[in-house]
Amino acid sequence: MGIDEAFDEHQGTVDEDIEKTKLARERRDLFKKALLGQQDILETIGSGSLSRSTQLKPIHDVDVIAVYDQDQHPQWGSDGPSAEEALEHIRDQVNDLLGKSSGTYANEVRYTLLRNHAVKCFLDEKDDPEAFTVDVMPVLRQADGTLLIPERLSRRWGPANPEYLIDEVAAHQRDWRYFRPLVRVLKQWRLTVPVEGGVKSLVMEVLALNCMPRSGNRSQALKTFFTAAAVRVNEGVHDPADLCGEIQPDLDRAGLSAAFSDAAELADRACAAAAEGNTDDALRLWQKIFGDTFPAPAAQPKPASLISGAPTLITPRPIKDAPQG
Incomplete structure (x- = not known):
């Protein structure tokens, strides 16, 4: 096996299955399309490693950013309770649109959890160790193109530029x-x-x-x-x-x-x-x-030392009785 072939084989052990990657993108895009239909949302953006195609398997979560119209939310972007209010707002929208029992767009989200910057939306049962989640984050776009993101714990909004x-x-x-x-x-x-x-x-x-x-x-x-x-x-x-x-x-x-x-x-x-x-x-x-997922031939055992000349005859040592103790 050549070096290139070995790297190709190792890559196959790292990369996620194509169909699973496709499913993750479909779930992300479902959120993007559903949220984009809201009157106060100007655009939706896929973020995170999946959007950069640098994701590591298994894919358990994807990231979605919703850019809101600040004219409709003039209080957002200021220090204080507005950071948590923005997260609660997008959580309500997700549940209305995609809630498992009564979503108006699709029925995918079983429950949601408020985090510091985003709302984590669970698409599987709580006790599923591989539960798939979509993290949705409300942001405001600034004149220079950067985004203001909510920080619930500090009650502030901070700048970021994941698109960069x-x-x-x-x-x-x-x-x-x-x-x-x-x-x-x-x-x-x-x-x-x-x-x-x-x-x-x-x-x-x-x-x-x-x-x-x-x-x-x-x-x-x-x-x-x-x-x-x-x-x-x-x-x-x-x-x-x-x-x-x-x-x-x-x-x-x-x-x-x-x-x-x-x-x-x-x-x-x-x-x-x-x-x-x-x-x-x-x-x-x-x-x-x-590691072992990188293919390589087993190391060859070292050959035994060759002894030149006729073998030496070893005379057995005579056995004698000896006192035991």
């Missing part, structure tokens, strides 16, 4: 067809590294955006990424639109940097082995980085 990240990921993908697939690979890899407190999915995506090249083969690109990310992560990983600050303030930077450095060293050796024609050794090194 969507556009940046799409641009990187246009330049290099392996970008989105490798983002998914790296998101899966992060789950296996010994980093205290874990690593948020978005951290890996933004690091990939900053550190992944826009050309070349996957092996060299990953080598470049791991090497650059080992340094870059020490600066903290921030919102690429420069509006929301650090993505994971409590990130174990030292631990993640060390994991990147270890992976960079293995990737460097893998690239060197491939360049020398030692494909099997290269595959085994990539498997050390990505």
